[in-house]
Structure formats: structure tokens, C-alpha cells
Amino acid sequence: MKADVVIVGGGIMGCAAAYNLAQNGVSVIVLEGSENIGNGGSVRNGGGVRQSGRDPRELPLVMYAIKHIWPNLSDMLDTNVEYHQQGNLRLGGTEQNQKILEGLTERAVKCGLDVRMISGDEAREINPYLSDAVTCASWCPTDGHANPLMATMGYYKMARRLGAHFISDEKIVSLRKIKGKVCQAISASGNVYEGDQIILAAGYESRFLASTVGVDVPMQPVLLETLVTEAVAPMFWQMLGTADADFYGHQTDHGSFVFGLNSGLEPFAKPGKPVSSSIAASAACRGIMRYFPSLAEIKVVRSWAGWIDICADHVPVISKVEEAPGLILACGFSGHGFGISPAVGLVLAQLATGQETAVDLSPLRYGRWA
Amino acid sequence: MNDRNRELKPFVEAPDDDMIICRCEEITKGEIRRAVHDGMFTLTEIRRYLRTGMGLCQGQTCTKLVKSIVARELGVKPNALGSATGRAPMRPIEMQILAKDKGE
Numbered sequence: 001m002k003a004d005v006v007i008v009g010g011g012i013m014g015c016a017a018a019y020n021l022a023q024n025g026v027s028v029i030v031l032e033g034s035e036n037i038g039n040g041g042s043v044r045n046g047g048g049v050r051q052s053g054r055d056p057r058e059l060p061l062v063m064y065a066i067k068h069i070w071p072n073l074s075d076m077l078d079t080n081v082e083y084h085q086q087g088n089l090r091l092g093g094t095e096q097n098q099k100i101l102e103g104l105t106e107r108a109v110k111c112g113l114d115v116r117m118i119s120g121d122e123a124r125e126i127n128p129y130l131s132d133a134v135t136c137a138s139w140c141p142t143d144g145h146a147n148p149l150m151a152t153m154g155y156y157k158m159a160r161r162l163g164a165h166f167i168s169d170e171k172i173v174s175l176r177k178i179k180g181k182v183c184q185a186i187s188a189s190g191n192v193y194e195g196d197q198i199i200l201a202a203g204y205e206s207r208f209l210a211s212t213v214g215v216d217v218p219m220q221p222v223l224l225e226t227l228v229t230e231a232v233a234p235m236f237w238q239m240l241g242t243a244d245a246d247f248y249g250h251q252t253d254h255g256s257f258v259f260g261l262n263s264g265l266e267p268f269a270k271p272g273k274p275v276s277s278s279i280a281a282s283a284a285c286r287g288i289m290r291y292f293p294s295l296a297e298i299k300v301v302r303s304w305a306g307w308i309d310i311c312a313d314h315v316p317v318i319s320k321v322e323e324a325p326g327l328i329l330a331c332g333f334s335g336h337g338f339g340i341s342p343a344v345g346l347v348l349a350q351l352a353t354g355q356e357t358a359v360d361l362s363p364l365r366y367g368r369w370a
Numbered sequence: 371m372n373d374r375n376r377e378l379k380p381f382v383e384a385p386d387d388d389m390i391i392c393r394c395e396e397i398t399k400g401e402i403r404r405a406v407h408d409g410m411f412t413l414t415e416i417r418r419y420l421r422t423g424m425g426l427c428q429g430q431t432c433t434k435l436v437k438s439i440v441a442r443e444l445g446v447k448p449n450a451l452g453s454a455t456g457r458a459p460m461r462p463i464e465m466q467i468l469a470k471d472k473g474e
Contacts, residue, residue, distance in 0.1 A: 035372065035412055035414070035452070036412050036414040036415050036418075037409075037415055038418070039414075043418055149418040149419070150419070152418070153410065153415065153418055153419045156409060157408045157409050160374060160409045165374070165375055166374035166375070166409070167371060167372065167373050167374065168371075168372045168374065168411075168412075169371050169372045170371045170372075187371075189371065191371070228424075229465075230426060230462055231425075254421065276457075276458055278471070279471060281458075281459075281468060282468050282469055282470075282471035285465040285466070285468045285469035286469045288465065289465055289466065289469060295465055296464070296465055296466040297464050297465070297466065298464065298465055299426075299462035299463060299464050299465075300459060300462065300463050300464075300465060300468050301424075301425070301426060301428065301462050302424070302428060302457035302458070302459070303457060303458055303459070304457055
């Protein structure tokens with residue numbers, strides 16, 4: 001099968017790239033290895049659309065997305081992606097926390113972001129449910145959150161409507177160069193997909209696939225866990241994080257809370273299917289109740305786990321590869337890809353069609369470690 | 371291999387489309403049928419798109435019904451769709467209870 005562009009990976013990056021390409025009349029095939037579209041980090045993340053706390057190298061991407069894409073995304077995709085732009089509170093309760101938050105804030109201000117340190121009382125004015133244990137916070141009023149499931153499925157739905165060809169349950173096992181140019185993706189069942197450009201957006205699996213054409217992206221899979229509560233009446237719309245990073249989350253349109261967790265043992269999770277541990281949700285409940293005592297009686301309905309692909313220097317690789325022309329890498333999102341995904345979809349389409357990218361991608365280039 | 375370009379029969383409104391199938395999340399038969407026509411071809415995709423089976427009962431009531439509706443819309447046997455995902459905890463638990471995993 002042939003198309004102008006072949007995308008390996010049917011997650012939000014692949015779907016968003018397919019949407020942008022199909023909109024410009026470029027023929028595109030999207031290949032998803034699992035049975036379900038968006039089966040990796042795309043639907044297994046906390047939904048943050050954050051600028052604060054972000055590495056300066058990927059800050060321009062998220063700032064672009066928040067300015068130009070997120071506010072219109074529901075209309076663009078004919079899907080309510082539940083985008084809320086009501087700020088991000090990163091909470092602290094100790095002097096050490098305050099130092100961490102001040103460092104993050106200072107770095108972000110240097111990049112031109114409107115983020116500032118506030119006192120515990122000021123934080124409680126923004127969010128009256130916070131306990132007295134909160135003594136300081138960083139506040140970024142232009143941050144927010146959205147629903148990763150709806151955004152992922154929305155991009156898929158619209159890309160498909162615009163003519164992008166999706167095939168799931170089709171695991172790609174290798175890429176192939178012909179006359180020095182990467183132009184084929186070959187599946188486990190032996191099917192060959194040919195494109196002028198191959199976009200590799202397959203999460204951690206990208207590492208194995210890139211290695212089949214001699215390209216290596218230094219990344220590791222790390223487990224991420226989340227709990228979801230029952231739905232309750234709306235309480236607040238801010239995105240939350242903590243200086244200790246022991247939990248983060250928000251209340252959704254639906255009324256449930258989604259809280260990402262960190263028990264400290266995630267880096268040692270067994271490889272394979274992502275499985276919730278028996279201790280992480282309990283640990284997170286203690287952390288959440290310390291800052292939000294009024295949530296003590298809310299019921300946890302489910303928990304889930306997923307893999308994130310942590311790049312060696314904690315920012316993604318969004319790049320063409322000099323020694324492998326035809327290949328475009330989009331991987332190593334390091335657990336904060338969702339917020340930038342609409343901008344990534346756009347720049348991937350621009351890379352694939354030889355246009356100038358909306359954002360300078362040189363800090364995210366392949367080979368930056370050399 | 372699941373080619374998403376396959377042709378489905380055109381969507382025709384049915385008299386029972388407003389029947390609630392997922393009681394926890396109040397999702398109707400019509401919404402499920404439309405989601406299939408929007409490209410949601412697996413139970414997991416339907417779940418992510420509509421929230422079927424994501425409520426308090428975690429799909430213990432509606433999974434079978436959703437499966438049969440999706441299968442009929444796709445023109446396949448329900449068995450071909452596989453099973454829905456179960457998630458811990460199996461029953462809703464208050465945060466203050468779940469937090470006491472150390473016993474005290």
C-alpha cells in the first residue's frame with residue numbers, strides 16, 4: 001500500500017499529524033500496532049495543557065498550541081475536547097517546596113511566561129478547597145487542561161473523515177531504506193507500506209523501529225499511574241500539581257477527578273502490559289487529602305497505568321534525520337506530550353511537506369546529544 | 371489487521387435510539403450507534419469516546435449490551451469484539467479508606 005506519508009503510531013501525535021496532512025490534501029496511512037486507536041500515553045495521561053514547569057526547549061510548542069489551537073480545537077474536531085484555561089496551581093507546603101517552585105517560576109519567567117509565586121492564602125483565594133498545609137504555590141493563569149480521550153479520538157475521527165487511511169492491529173516490525181532513503185514500513189504479517197516520508201510516532205516502541213534503520217533515540221519506558229473518582233458537582237477548574245510531584249490532576253467536565261500518581265517505585269515497574277500497583281493509589285490518596293481534606297469521602301472508581309517514553313534529556317525528538325532521509329521522528333515525549341500534541345501534529349505535517357515549521361524545532365532535533 | 375476504511379451500511383435512525391444503555395453514564399443506543407459510524411470500532415474506543423462502562427458499576431451492567439450494539443452496527447459477531455477492560459478497585463472506595471493501606 002502506498003501514500004504520500006506513512007505514519008507509524010495511531011496515538012494523538014500520529015492522529016494529529018494525519019489530520020493536518022489530510023486537511024492539506026496529502027494522502028496518508030496511519031498504522032496502529034494495537035487493537036485500539038490511541039492506546040498508549042495518548043489516553044493514559046493527566047490531561048494537562050501546561051506551560052509552567054515545562055522545559056524551555058519545548059515551551060514554544062505549548063505556547064503556540066495554547067495561543068492558536070487549543071481554544072478552537074473542539075470546533076476543529078467536531079468533538080468536545082473539554083478544554084479549560086483556568087490556570088495551573090503548583091502547590092508547596094515546605095521551605096524546600098518553595099525553593100523548587102521559585103526555581104521553576106524563575107526559569108519560566110525568563111522565557112516570557114506569565115507565571116508567579118503566590119502565598120498559601122492567595123492560593124486559597126483561587127481555590128477555596130485547599131487546606132492550610134499549602135503555604136506557597138506557583139500560579140500560571142493561562143495554563144489549563146483538556147480531555148485526552150476526546151482529543152485523541154477527535155483527531156482520529158476528523159482525520160478519517162478527511163480521508164486519512166487508518167489500519168489498526170497492524171504491528172510494524174521494521175523500517176526499510178531503499179537507495180539510502182527510508183520509505184517503507186513492514187508489518188509483522190509481512191505487509192509493506194510505502195511513503196515518501198515515514199513519521200515515526202510510536203511511543204517507546206519507536207526506539208526499536210528507528211534502530212532498524214540505524215537510528216537510536218535514547219529513551220526509557222517509565223510507568224505512570226492514575227486514579228479516577230466518582231463524579232461530583234463542579235468544585236474548581238484549575239490544573240493542579242505539587243512541588244513534590246506526588247500527585248497532579250483536575251476535575252473533569254464529567255465531574256470526576258483525575259489524579260496522576262507517583263509512588264516512587266514507577267521506574268522499577270515490570271516491562272510489558274502496564275499494570276496498576278497495589279500501593280500507588282493509596283499513597284496518592286494520602287497526598288491528595290493533605291491538600292484537599294474535603295475530598296476524603298469521594299470514592300475512587302478506577303485506576304489505570306500506562307507507559308511514558310522518557311528521553312535522556314526529558315524533551316521529545318521532533319526531527320528529520322540527516323543520515324536517514326525520509327524518516328521523521330516524533331517520540332520521547334517524556335510524559336508531557338499531551339499539551340503540545342496539537343502543535344506537534346501541525347509541525348509534523350509541515351516537516352513532511354517541506355514547509356517552514358510554525359515553531360523552531362532545532363532544540364528538539366535528533367543528534368542534539370552529540 | 372483492522373482496516374478502518376471498510377464500508378458500513380449507512381446510519382439509519384431507529385425508534386429506540388434514545389434508550390439508555392449505560393445507566394451510570396447515561397449513554398443511549400443512538401449515541402453508541404453513531405460512534406461506530408464515527409470510526410469507533412472497538413469496545414475500548416467506544417468507551418474512550420462515550421464513557422460507556424466508565425461509571426460506578428465499571429460496565430458490569432452494560433458491557434454485554436454495548437457489545438451487541440457495536441457488533442450489529444459493524445456487521446460482525448459479538449465474539450469478534452473481544453472483552454472490555456476491567457479496572458481496580460472493583461468497587462468504589464472512599465479516598466480515606468483507600469489511603470489506609472498500612473492498616474491503621
